[in-house]
Amino acid sequence: MRRSFLVLLPFFASAVSISAIAAAPPSFAATQAVPTADLVAHVDIPYRQFMLKNGLRVVVHTDRKAPIVAVSVWYHVGSKDEPKGKTGFAHLFEHLMFNGSENAPGDFFEPLKRIGATNLNGTTSFDRTNYFETVPTPALETALFLESDRMGHLLGAVTQQTLDNQRGVVQNEKRQGDNQPYGLVRYALFEGLFPEDHPYRHATIGSMADLDAASLDDVKNWFRAKYGPNNAVLVLAGDIDVETAKPLVEKYFGDIASGPTVPRIPAPVPTLAAPKSETLHDRVATTRIYRAWTVPGLADPDRVPLSVGAAVLGGLSSSRLDNILVRQEKIAVAVSAGTSPFESVGLFQISADVKPGVDPAFVSRRLDEIVAQYLKEGPTADEVQRVVTSQVAGEIAGLEAIGGFGGKAVALAQGALYFDDPGRYKKDLAAYAAVTPAAARAALAKWIGRPAYQLTVAPGERGAYEEAKKADEAKPAAPPVPDQPQAKPAPRKVTMPEVGKIPDFDFPDVERTKLSNGIGIIYARRAAVPMTRVQLSFDAGNAADPKDRLGTQSLMLALLDEGTKGRSSVEIAEAQERLGASIGASASMDRTSIGLSALTPNLAPSLDLLADIARNPAFAPAEVERLRGQQLARIAQEMAQPQGLALRALPPLLYGEAHPYGAPFTGTGDPAVVAKLTRDELIAFHRRWLRPDNLTILVVSDAPLADLVPLLERNFGDWAASGPRGTKDFAVATPAVTPRILLIDRPGSPQSLILGGALLPVKGRDELLPLLAANEVLGGDFLSRLNMDLRESKGWAYGASSSVSRVAETVPFIVSAPVQADRTGASIAAMVADIGEFVTSKGVTQAERDRTITGNVRELPGGFETASAVLSGMQNNMLYDRPDDYYDGLADRYRALGAADLDRAARAAFDPGRLIWVVVGDAKTVRPQLDALKLPVETVAAAKQGKE
Template sequence: MRFSVAVLSGAALCALAAPAIAQRADPAPVAELVRQVNIPYEEFTLPNGLRVITHTDRKAPIVAVSVWYDVGSKHEPDGRTGFAHLFEHLMFNGSENAPGEFFTPLREIGATDFNGTTSNDRTNYFETVPKAGLERTLFLESDRMGYLLGAVTQGVLDEQRGVVQNEKRQGDNQPYGLTWYSINEGLFPEGHPYRHSVIGSMADLDAASLADVKTFFRSHYGPNNAVLVLAGDIDAAEARPLVEKYFGSIPKGPETIEPRAPVPVLSAPVVETMKDRVATTRIYRVWPVPGLRDPDMAPLDVAASVLGGLSSSRLQNVLVRQERLAVGVNAYNSSLAQAGMFLVSIDVRPGVDPALAAKRLDEVIAELVAKGPTADEVQRVATTAASSRISGLESVGGFGGKAVALASGALYNDDPGQYKKDLAALAAATPEQVRAVTAKWLSRPSYQLTVVPGERDAYVEAQGAPQAVPGATAPATASSEGPAKGTRGAMPPVGEIGSLKFPAVQRATLSNGIELVYAQVSAVPVTQAVLSFDAGIVADPVGKLGTQGLTLSVLDEGTASLDSVEIAETKERFGAGISAGSSADRTYLSLSTPSANLDGSAALLADIVRNPAFAPAEVERLKAQQLARIAAEATEPQAIAQRTLPGLIYGEASPYAKLAAGSGDPEAVAALTRADLVAFQQAWLRPEKAKIFVVSDRPIAEVRGVLDRHFGDWKGEGAPGAKPIAGAGQTVSPRIVLVDRPNSPQSIIVGGELTPLKPRDELLPALTANEVLGGNFLSRINMDLREEKGWSYGAGGGFRRYEGAVPYQVSAPVQADKTGEALASLRRELGEFTSTAGVTPTEFDQTIDGKTNELAGNFETSDAILAAMQQNDLFGRPDDYYATIAQKYRGLTREQLDAAARAAIDPAEFVWVVVGDAKTVRPQLDSIGLPVEVVTATPAPTPAAAVGQ
């Protein structure tokens, strides 16, 4: 289907000029929003106990498949922590009748949103597939349910054990990365099933034998302990014979027994302090509370939002906005099935006494416990929650779509419609009910943790490679042992997959000439809009890097008529999300709102963009927060790498070298004034540089009328800015820059170069070639470092397409003792792919099939369509680009892909950055064949002028 592209004038849509800011409409009642949340379903149960739920959504020829098992970390016996999560990984390594990577046949049929997750209470697997590939997907899911163990060899176990342990290292290596171990152990007593982490301990993972893991699987993964949800272009009548065909013969397993997991009661407050490589002190208050089956859950959810979840939350207003004791706050009610935790945290502003911040934190909490929330606060929580749920209904699967809502209700509450009851309970909550429930639970003793800057205490669990288990045979590679021979025959064929039906794109102009790029999507009553300015990080003034970031931060913290709290409250009453951000080349403000509240939400957006107050007090407050972010970036391994690499790729003269500043240069940010922000706003955030991209269920005439009412008479002031994107620079001499971050259990490897590609050319051959090299899970880079060697949780590479440059970058977090070998392996993969070992016939077919078959799933949601519209516009592609891309893929050849990759990527020109422990890593790099420069990772300074009150 090709686009129908219409260009409509302002006169054609008949909108009159409006005053600068029109009167805001009243928000839709929360009851109206709640009524819009509905997921009709049918269900049936097979004789073997498999519960099947179907939901019909015919908007696209795709089906979400979601399998939830009643097994999580709480079901693990002593000495076997991490087994449920380990099996999540093992079940992606193939089964008896589908050997090899589970992702391979899914990739071929164009699966999207495919993954698996493990929690304390359950394990789930999910994928969204073209309807023509549903039967194959059911074969695959049933095979790993009923025919897995013959494929779990010692080699597979050793490989995935390594991957999981590197996943653990990756999390532990982050600032505050060890806090959850302390919180769990401080909150839950010895023997409680929620005490240990989902990922488990290194010792237990090391000790896991093949017999152990197979016993665990037989105990929990039968059909009678699972829920299967099919959501999308399917109904129960279609689904039943297919489910019976593939799952019906799998025998029942033992019933999973829910362990006893009472809500703990602390006899007295537990107070602990931890040192970590962090930029700011973080203070936690955590209470044990009931789980998601308890009626107290909804009032506790409301209380958490009022405390720290809303933009206008009490902690945000008091500790951040008014008293400036903190640079960030958070609060949420984490409801597990049988118990939960109510967590509040603040990041103390540098220079502030943590004891004072903690005292005020406790006082704000105590006030809510004593007096409860206001009716307006409760209403805003409910509106925000309903708006979020409505937006989530657009996706049939993935991490948070309709299949998730149905499956979680069925597994935890024996009711697929529980999502609706939970939302109704939230909307019906009263201030007195919230006060009583909050007083009941938050008046009890809490676990109190303070994380302060300093060197971590000795931490041995993630040091070095996994140790051999005494008496165990030598680890085998995953490829050295074959799985048991299959008995079910070949996988079912895949039917013909239809072409993408991308929505028609229309263009119009507002009265002042701002172009509107619009597509109508009616899946949910939501409007998403992006006000995109031709600016971006490259527009940041030289010598004042961080100006744009601070300008955007202050923008929605006050207008000529509303202060920061009033703006936050107004957003919440409309259920609107308004955020500001930037890419290398564009600066944008994004709006998502229930369409019933479009007029009021658009009026608020216009007020923020057109009438920012830039109040001096707000400038100073937001400046302190930005300086704290900059300091935090100096402690995060990935951020350190990304701040180091751009200057090496582009050279300091390139505008894209500004990407190295991250959130900004601390000295420059500290010196910024209100006048600097006003100057940036007037030069760049102006109508001549703006386009508005919209995806909505409302017709273009209505959308344009609303936008013209609020933006149509907007005029810029002064001269517009000019971007210096010509001459993007070039890579400096190839070498390795080792950033010393002592005692890191994992190293971050990033590398890259500036390619000769032109951003506005057709880059499809090069981008498609990279799918094989580094662009997805099955790419050579990831398969080598993760699936074959087990040294990384995930690695890959890709082209970054900017308006004036196309660099290529790779990234690989690897265990510290394998850094040198991993870097050598990356160089070898790059070199072979671009010389002697190009795309194979199998890789070519798999890639072309996957890229064409996944189109319908990729563009299922409005935000994906909105992003595609912006990309097409930025790179000068026609509006019907994605309507014709399947034919473009089918027209490619292997020779084109090889030629494109070899013309774009020159491994000999790569510059590499490694962030890790120099004493461990440096000796490994000396044999690489490149000069090695060692630099120190030093915390970004926090200028004293920005710290005081």
């Protein structure tokens, strides 16, 4: 289950026609934002729909911008439909439905990979289960065959072995979530808010005991009762029309019989009789305080004003809680507030991370005082408008996507499933545009004035963890009731179709120019939506962080939008919200970027703001101290997370502490250094690295380059460098390879995180296509050797992978697997064996080569569907010294690769005997397993990993 604390426009997640805005070129002379009502009024996702005789509703949206179609199937069944004792069934079945059907045996990712599917996945929530993929248009029939086969022809392929394997995978997914700091909060919240037997009381992931007890008969009967076509919606969005879609859908889905009518489970909104307060102890670095209430679900008219009111309180960058608790009083390092609307009920949640050294009880009282005052006053008109503008702009930014987790297909499917109205998103948009301060205040008073569930998560030892039974103990004591006798599944009248010819991908034309001071501009046009994305890309990155002052860059970047010479941090946040712009700074190992996503009609003032943030940071002493505290808290949180601990520990082991890449991959640095960094050091780093002679500006926009250059010239053309430019020394020698294991002791962990690394004899600027393709076979794809072994065969992990982590200079090879604690040593041994066989006796097969190469070629149109993906491709071409048309010839370069080419690349690079391992887990459980591997093992406490 994916949960969001700020869900403002749950149905408006995708593409549109914005005719009145996009019909004419934008006027860049404007300095004020376009009114939100004007944006909302022209949002439209045209669709047509029809229904098959078996009850399957089909919604079709035509968007010809690319030769791809999003296929999205939504079943109206989720965890709230599970009876007592069978929690986790909906999610378990989501997994089972990926493991082959009667006429498409084997893992569904195999044919989907082969046809070039992108944005493919499945998810389960309280209310629904969905499956989605975006495919090249000539592969649409194959996707429809696969979706129809698992809808109507699944059970003959569900075996006890499949059930046992996916049960183990799901239990490892549960361990992975539970193993995180605050990972048990989800259970406490719902159990604290909902009474016994309420459909929303239990988490979607389910309990270990119920998953252990699931029999083959149980899960088959669950499918028979819930997954009929009359309980589903199919959405097709993209290069398709209803005249084409109708005969295809009838051909593949028409023979599926209707299922039983699925009753809707009553789920009233409960109210606590009195405030309820609980405290959990967990391996966390910062005390977190929660307040939570149940609120109405999706259809209730109070949902929209409640979500707006929550955003004003703690969802905006300039929210009430941010301004008071974080900026002014400095007693919290992070705050949030938002709503999570479900079908029948919703959740209103507030959280505050207490600043270390501050009394949590005091913060708790202040939080309650602020909320009480807010309920009395309500939001202002300006606050409401900033929320709506920010959310609408964020949604428009995603309008290019036709499918995936968001996109047009999601908007249409949700409306159809929950409201019998695919166009429901329009009503929601109109409701947001119409929200008034009085309406938000009334909704808040009605629902948040009720007793709250109060939860405090404090540092300490966790209680006992609910573990799964061992495999031999998990079998039911008595044999399950056998299935009703059934004949061998009859073959379908249709077979899996062949994929038609797919044209090669055409990357957008790239143009280059320069500003008067020499700053390079790299530009591509994408006109699907009225959005402009700008990236200020500096040659810096984590590699530029001073080796004796690690954390300097991270603190400097965090301060950029916290005040300039002419604007305060609050004024910067409010300006972005009024414009619907989003500005953020980030760093990779090689580049430091400041990105802007803006509505093109609001581009002129948005660029003014971007330039002010990049060029004129104030580094005000008070802000330096506040952000220093936040960064120290962030480092402490990393040191409480398995992944954070591993990513901090591995790079110095591989590269050595003196190498530019020897810094923690997290980039946050050494807490001892961060605690003492001076304002002058931050100013000096900014002057050395974030400067015009170190900058390239990348732009993807619906506006032509000729219209953009004057704006960029006005904001950046007079920027002059001052003082010496920063340099990076990659001549520093890396340490001799000494294979060993660093065990970071994290007591009580139900899972171990394994990270293995080795430096490769290649650089990022080399042509790595054969090596990258070989790694996909080994560990870079769901169907890879490592994942299929540890997840699909052994069931020891939710996932296992390897990556050729491309940086500009010496490239690392990294293997990763979070595994159940009792299989830690065996998992390392299995990965070593898998890699060893891959580079010796069991190289790339022809089938693996064909699947990888054919899939990658066919994935290109879907992979570059959005402007942000195009921008990323342009950045990669620049970083790796590739021509601007690199992607245009990529399909032919892929096709030229044979299995032998992939083998040669892998055998020249991968050597399991050179891997250095970092394991984060419970030493008392894990250490004996690691000792058996006959490698040197060093055990350190997690608390000692702060200093790099």
